[in-house]
Amino acid sequence: MSVRPLVIIPDSRLRLVSDPIVRVDAKVRALVSDMFETMYDAPGIGLAAIQIGVPERVVTIDTAREDEEKSPLALINPEIVTASEELSVYQEGCLSIPEYYEDVERPARVTVRFMDLNGEIREIEADGLLATCVQHEIDHLNGVLFIDHISKLKRDRVVKRFTKVAKEKEREGGA
Numbered sequence: 660m661s662v663r664p665l666v667i668i669p670d671s672r673l674r675l676v677s678d679p680i681v682r683v684d685a686k687v688r689a690l691v692s693d694m695f696e697t698m699y700d701a702p703g704i705g706l707a708a709i710q711i712g713v714p715e716r717v718v719t720i721d722t723a724r725e726d727e728e729k730s731p732l733a734l735i736n737p738e739i740v741t742a743s744e745e746l747s748v749y750q751e752g753c754l755s756i757p758e759y760y761e762d763v764e765r766p767a768r769v770t771v772r773f774m775d776l777n778g779e780i781r782e783i784e785a786d787g788l789l790a791t792c793v794q795h796e797i798d799h800l801n802g803v804l805f806i807d808h809i810s811k812l813k814r815d816r817v818v819k820r821f822t823k824v825a826k827e828k829e830r831e832g833g834a
């Protein structure tokens with residue numbers, strides 16, 4: 660179990676399409692365990708494996724508030740099977756784009772099919788913050804970031820800012 664370093668934009672790994680999990684084995688369970696640890700440490704309400712540099716279709720989510728009991732959800736190979744026509748707007752953030760927040764419009768309700776940690780196929784119906792979060796995470800599995808859903812002007816501005824910071828860090832000889 661360990662907290663792993665987060666991959667931050669403009670790292671090109673965030674644009675990879677992640678590979679499906681063929682078998683839920685000890686390696687996948689260890690990955691999920693590191694993902695929960697990293698997500699709770701950040702803290703964040705969701706994490707896709709590529710955000711710790713692993714291009715596999717694994718997502719962790721916990722949308723419980725601090726005053727609520729934990730409700731960890733691990734989704735393997737998640738797919739949206741139905742999405743509502745009704746849309747809703749949430750202010751989104753991303754651990755790979757620290758401290759940047761912007762409104763994004765997405766379907767208000769989705770049905771998601773996935774494999775659980777026992778390798779069983781399950782479905783959940785999500786609305787509210789969970790619906791937004793699960794769509795945000797499935798986007799990550801396809802190399803899509805929430806800034807792809809905002810205006811090009813805003814996206815270019817935030818990418819430019821993070822590119823500058825990354826270049827400064829490089830000059831300092833940092834990671």
Ligand code: GNR
Nearest residue numbers: 703704705706751752753754795
């Ligand atoms: O912690 C997170 N908060 C959040 C808020 C609104 C919509 C989506 C999210 S997901 C984000 C963590 C993250 O980057 N997951 O990929």
Ligand code: NI
Nearest residue numbers: 752753754755
């Ligand atoms: Ni994210």
